[in-house]
Amino acid sequence: MTIATPPSQTPEANLSLQPTGWLKYFSFSLDHKVIGLQYIVCGFLFYLIGGALAGVIRTELATPISDFVSRDTYNQVLTLHGTVMIFLWIVPVINGGFGNYLIPFYVGARDMAFPRLNAVAFWMIPPSGLLLISSYFIGGAAQSGWTAYPPLSITTPAMGQILWIVSVLLLGGSSIFGGINFIATILKFRQPGLKLMQMPMYCWAMLGTSILVVLATPVLAGTLILLSMDIVAHTGFFNPASGGNVVVYQHLFWFYSHPAVYIMVLPAFGLVSEILPIHARKPLFGYVTMVYSIMAIVVLGLVVWAHHMFTSGTPPWMRLFFTIATAFIAVPTGIKFFNWIATLWQGRLALNSAMLFSCAFILQFVFGGITGVALAQVPFDVHVHDTYFVVGHFHYIVYGGTVFVIFASIYHWFPKFTGRMLDEKLGRLHLALTFIGFNLCFAPQHWLGLNGMPRRVAEYDPQFTLINQISSVGALLMAISTLPFLFNVVISMVRGTPSGPNPWRALTPEWLTSSPPPVENWKGAAPLVHEPYGYGGPPGVMDLNQASGRDLWRNEP
Amino acid sequence: MTTITPINASSSTGGEAHGDHGEHGDHPDLRMFGLATFLVADAMTFAGFFAAYLTFRAVNPLPAGAIYELEMLLPVINTSILIASSFTFHRASKELMRGAMGACRGWLLVTALMGIAFLGGQMKEYFELPFGLTDNLFASTFYALTGFHGLHVCLGALMILIVWAQAAQPGKFTPQEHFGIAAAELYWHFVDVIWVILFALLYLL
16 A cells, blocks of 8 residues: 655645555555654564563573573574664664654655655565564574674574575665665755755754765675675685685674764764753754764764774784774764753753653763773773673663663654653653663673673673673663553553644744644645754743744744 | 744645655756765775775785686777777767657667677676686685676666667657666766776786
8 A cells, every 4th residue: 555645735635635544554655754653663663572682681691501591592692682673773763763754854845855765765674674583483593693703604504694694785775775865855855945054953963874874884785795605605705714804804894883883873963962952942052063073973983993803913003093083083972962961051951751861861872982982992992802891882872872862752752753742750760760770781791891701602700690680680670661661652642641733842843733744744834944943032032832933933033 | 043934835736836845846856866875885885895805915815826817808808898888878868968869779779788798798708717706715706896796787788778668658758857868877887987996906906
């Protein structure tokens, strides 16, 4: 069933042509809002699967011996956990989900530049996800971790590894199609009169992310094609036994997979930059520096990959270069951090769930960033390489960073998605459980790593038992924290307080239409927002709930 | 302060106003922009392959007997055919701009045939090479690179044959509106440029 953007005759006809009913979310819909929600809900289902896999890992690690699952199964579980969480939850949701929903609003368009390509990109995800998970049931899933380093990936059972490669190639293709669409939409599809430096910050974040997607993902695709030839046709690109070179695989892999961290975290930066000004009633601090920081992160992000390989026989000049380049990334990131703090400073803060999740993000992301700078230093990195320190650092970035922002964004945009508010009390319960659970789970892992507990192993020295059990309790809390969230979403969708078009009194264009928005986003003209962060003016000058667009325009000082 | 100005009061009337995107309306045609962005991505795949090949060459010494004097005559002829085919395609679009559809189709067909001739030459070379896919690192890289490029030529020739067939309908392509031909041409030039780099790296270096 295809629901194309219909050629509308009158605003009323426009409204009545909006596809209704839940079936549209299972259709090849071309509406960017439907596609965005498809990404978010589909990604959340994979999040539950990936979370269950994490539960298996933490249960196994509650005791020092391998007693919950077999060692082979443990390897499969950790590989699937990493792949599902990165390629099927975070990347699709933070890019495809919120990007598709919000970017057309922000550039004043009625849809993405290529609506059909957009739908194709989404519909590549469920089959490749099912393919990946089904590999567990047919001959066992891949066992070589989400990095698939050869020679491990060449010597473990081939079937699971090949299915893993096919699945990741499809997901990479989907990601590239999405990236092309975002670049075209942001650069070429803007409403006439909207200048680049007037766009909401999330547009810049998605532009930077999409540049990284388009430049880096194809390299991973090429590498995985070579790896599959090694497995299927017994060539020797990455197989030392046939004269190949494993380190070349690592270089090519990290050329994608380090930018992948920015592909996961830059959109989160953008979303936080949207949420904070609205709930602090202040303009976003340092807009221009934010933009340049994003672009600096994009450029630097492409030239730091070998800091993942300091123990791979990297020559000294390479170690020096990549240490310095990595340390430099802390500068633009630090600028963004201080800009967020300055945005909050002396604001009239509404400490609701969206704001609290964003603040938790700032706190945890800074901690993850500091351990990241530490990891860039060769002597330290050599000590903790492949230990739980890296696991702790990484989860502080992608869970403490990105996943917290995904939740903040759901609390913030749920009224727009459904026209109803989420329950605040349940939201705070969700926040408290997630925050405590997350920190309990991952902070101790730094200690484990510093004391030498290696990652990706089902058994460990009994002296680490207590700390591992604390970490497992944290994981249990995180699992429980999902329940109030799910309950909240289901209940609020049916019985939540109606939100009206603009419950946060926000100025960005997605709030200047009904909730949920009509098919072509606005009935009548699209609003042209020159200053998306113009909060905190003298009271009485501007009240968006009362004034029409023309009044605001006339009242401009 | 935010200004919210109605940009066009009648924008919901299909096809007449700014901001009316989708199946209708006068929004800019971004298909060429999208294709160009995709080709950047595609070029990065090749860049990854080239980087791998150069690193292999620099770091991994080949065993004795794995260093070949490649036969140059056939590849040079092949290269000339491919480069010349870029010019014949350019000629085809010049004819299109003049509105001479018959001549345009003729040159398109010539281009497609040259592409197929290139693939034939590649095939002949494969059969005559003294090494197989899994013999050694150089052999594997050689087949992977030329094979992946050959796949692109295959696709390009197919695209040209499709627009050639489409161009038989009168009015399908006009001097103003000819996305199919323009896209095939951009893609064909891209494949050509990649081959020149590949040829320099594999045969000359």
